[in-house]
Amino acid sequence: MDALEIEGPVRLDGTVHISGSKNAALPIMAATLLAPGESVIEQVPRLADIAVLGQLLQSLGARVERDGADIHIDTTKIDHPVGEYDIVRKMRASICILGPLLARCGRAKVSMPGGCAIGDRPVDIHLRGLRALGAQIHLENGYIVATVPPGGLRGGPIFLGGPFGSTVLGTANVMMAATLAQGRTIIESAACEPEIADLANCLNAMGARVHGIGSPRLIVDGVTRLTPVRHRIIGDRIEAGTFLVAAGLTGGRLTLTNCQPDNMVAVVDRLAHIGVAVEARDDGCVVRRTGELRPADVTTQPYPGFPTDLQAQFMAMLALAEGNSVITEKIFPDRFMHVAELNRMAANIRKEGPCAIVAGVRELIAAPVMASDLRASAALVLAGLAAWGKTVVHRVYHIDRGYERIEEKLNAAGARIVRKDL
Ligand code: EPZ
Numbered sequence: 001m002d003a004l005e006i007e008g009p010v011r012l013d014g015t016v017h018i019s020g021s022k023n024a025a026l027p028i029m030a031a032t033l034l035a036p037g038e039s040v041i042e043q044v045p046r047l048a049d050i051a052v053l054g055q056l057l058q059s060l061g062a063r064v065e066r067d068g069a070d071i072h073i074d075t076t077k078i079d080h081p082v083g084e085y086d087i088v089r090k091m092r093a094s095i096c097i098l099g100p101l102l103a104r105c106g107r108a109k110v111s112m113p114g115g116c117a118i119g120d121r122p123v124d125i126h127l128r129g130l131r132a133l134g135a136q137i138h139l140e141n142g143y144i145v146a147t148v149p150p151g152g153l154r155g156g157p158i159f160l161g162g163p164f165g166s167t168v169l170g171t172a173n174v175m176m177a178a179t180l181a182q183g184r185t186i187i188e189s190a191a192c193e194p195e196i197a198d199l200a201n202c203l204n205a206m207g208a209r210v211h212g213i214g215s216p217r218l219i220v221d222g223v224t225r226l227t228p229v230r231h232r233i234i235g236d237r238i239e240a241g242t243f244l245v246a247a248g249l250t251g252g253r254l255t256l257t258n259c260q261p262d263n264m265v266a267v268v269d270r271l272a273h274i275g276v277a278v279e280a281r282d283d284g285c286v287v288r289r290t291g292e293l294r295p296a297d298v299t300t301q302p303y304p305g306f307p308t309d310l311q312a313q314f315m316a317m318l319a320l321a322e323g324n325s326v327i328t329e330k331i332f333p334d335r336f337m338h339v340a341e342l343n344r345m346a347a348n349i350r351k352e353g354p355c356a357i358v359a360g361v362r363e364l365i366a367a368p369v370m371a372s373d374l375r376a377s378a379a380l381v382l383a384g385l386a387a388w389g390k391t392v393v394h395r396v397y398h399i400d401r402g403y404e405r406i407e408e409k410l411n412a413a414g415a416r417i418v419r420k421d422l
Contacts, residue, residue, distance in 0.1 A: 004399075004407060006384030006391045007416035008366060012252030014413030016243050018259040018284070019045035019404040020069070021236040024195040026093045027172040028202050028233060029053050029073060033060070033100040034176060035206045037228035038074040043258075044233065045404040048397070052091040059084060060101065075104075075228075083110035085142060091401075092116055095123055098144060099173030102135060103180040107147045112139065117373040119334035125162045129174035132158040133181050153181035155222050161189030164331050165302040166216065168193050175200065178220040179208040187218040193303040194234060194263045202231040235259040235284075238309045239403060241267050242378050244287045245313040246410065248276035249320065249386050253288040254413060261285045266306040270298055270314065274321065295323035295360060300331050312338045312379035319347035320386060321360040328355045337372035338379045344369055345387050366391040374402040381406065385415055394422070 020043035030053070032039040044050055044066075054064040054071065060081060063074040081101045088094040088111035101108035113123065123144075127137050130146060133153040137146045155178055160170055171191040176199075178185035190196070192214055200213040206229045209221040240259035247254040248271060261268060261280045268278045271287075273296045279286045295318060300308040308331040318325040319342055329335050333354035343349055344367045348359040366389030371377030377399040384391030393399075396419070399406060407417040 001394070001422065002396050003420050003422040004381060004393045004396050005418045005420055006381060006393065008385050008387045008389065008391065010250055010385055010415050012247055012250045012254055012385070012410070012413045012415060015255040015257065016409050016413060017257045018235045018240045018243070019043070020233045021195055021198070022047055022049055022402050023168070023238070024198040024233045025050055026053055027096045027169065027176070027195070027199045028231060029057065029071065030096045030100050031176055031199060031202060031206070032073040032075050032228070033057070033062070033078060033097065033104050034179060035226040035228045036076050038072055039228040040230040041071045041073065042230065042232035043069045044071045045236065047404055048401045049091050049093065052087060053094065056083060056087045056094050056097060059087060060097070078105060081105040081108045085111040089114050092121060093169060095126065096169050096172050098126065098146065099130060099177035102130065102146050102148060103153060103177045106152070109143050109145050111143050117337055119332040123170070125160055125167045125170040126173045129158050129160055129170060130177055132156060133174070133177055133185065151182070153177060155181045155183035155185035155220065157186045157188070159188045165189070166191040168196060171196055171218070172199055175210065175218055175220060176203065178222060179203055179210070179226060180224070181222040183222055185220040185222070187220070188216065190216050190218040191302060192216055194237060194260070198234045202229060205229045205231060234263070237263045238307065240264065241307070241310045242313050242382070242403070244271060244276065244278060245310070245317050246382055246385060247287040248274065248289050248293065249317045249382050251289045252414070253286070255281070255284065255286050257284040259284045266304060267310060270296055270306060274317065293317065293321040293360070295321040295325040297326045297328070299328040302331070308332055308335060309375050311335060312375045313382055315339070315349065315356060315358060316342060316379040316383040318358045319349065319361060319364065319383070321358070323360055325358040325360070326355055327358060330354065338376035341369040341376070341380055342383055345383050345391065347383070363388055365389060368392040368394065371395040371398045374398050378403060385410070392422070
């Protein structure tokens, strides 16, 4: 099984091109189900999760072909509206085919997503939203079985707020289904993530009528038909955030291209507090450390708050800050699998409920560590860049789910990482 061997400490210096956003590409690929014919999605990263969604769309009847950074998806024929367990179990985000499949075919059967290392992840709000559009839904042998009522889906007011605030893929599912519903749908407490805005822009390019994009109140006026589209997805702000931390943690200087700093305001705010300066540029930004790392409190929240998908990476950096930091995880309260692994590298972190108390240490020491999920694995790779000695990160298949060629990009900026089959 692949592992990454990382020699440290290093100081990064160079330019990194940020890939297209995984979390925008996934729902946008699913949205092609709404518009029979061939759509082309541009700058889609080569990731395991993208490949799984491609496989899923093919199992529904679509033709999916990659042409360099573009993916061609032909959804003329969708004759098997069933998201099989064997595919869905590989990636929870597969749930985002439910809304478009239901709207397109009038019926859909999708396996319930299974458990997840980052915590409890129910889909009750997705189902609540689709039921509010008139869908009849029941669970059968681990599958969600949904059908539209005679006359089709019907728009109306829907509140999508949950115990942890808005839901990203829940908003995606309901918004996509509402595009072909009769009448107006008003989604309150909608997710405002840039990936949802990118999806909404793509839907409007297909002929949908989505208003209030980027706000917690989305208004969708149903239409009878959508047409295929060519759409370029946004840069990946979580990948960009990971490289911003890499520069801060190693005391380096990086130029990031193909990313939008104004999608990362909360992140840049915390970095400034910690002593890492980010300057916007035409097509990206330049990041560099301005002094010793300072401690900071970080609380994860729905966008535009601080993203939970950068919590682990910031923890790795704050482990070397001069003082104590408190990290509060308000989206996935159990998302702390990386704490024990960072402590194996001589960090000093204590978990207390949904918080982690990070007492900064002078240095991290290399060790063999185990990745548990996508972002935790990124945090361990970053820690390895700063640690003294050779860190070995096992189970890097997690990182391949969400980072395109991460070791090549880091090595091009001065890291010393080798991928090995151990
Ligand atoms: C998206 O997941 C992202 N995935 C996640 O990124 C990200 O961590 C998450 O949003 C939060 O920002 C993709 O976009 C593919 P949610 P999603 O529904 O949509 C609760 C990564 O590393 N909830 O916004 O599945 C839920 O349990 C991944 O790239 C319900 O209670 O997350 C969580 O506590 C990991 N009921 C909170 O809401 C529901 O029906 C937010 O989850 C839905 C969600």
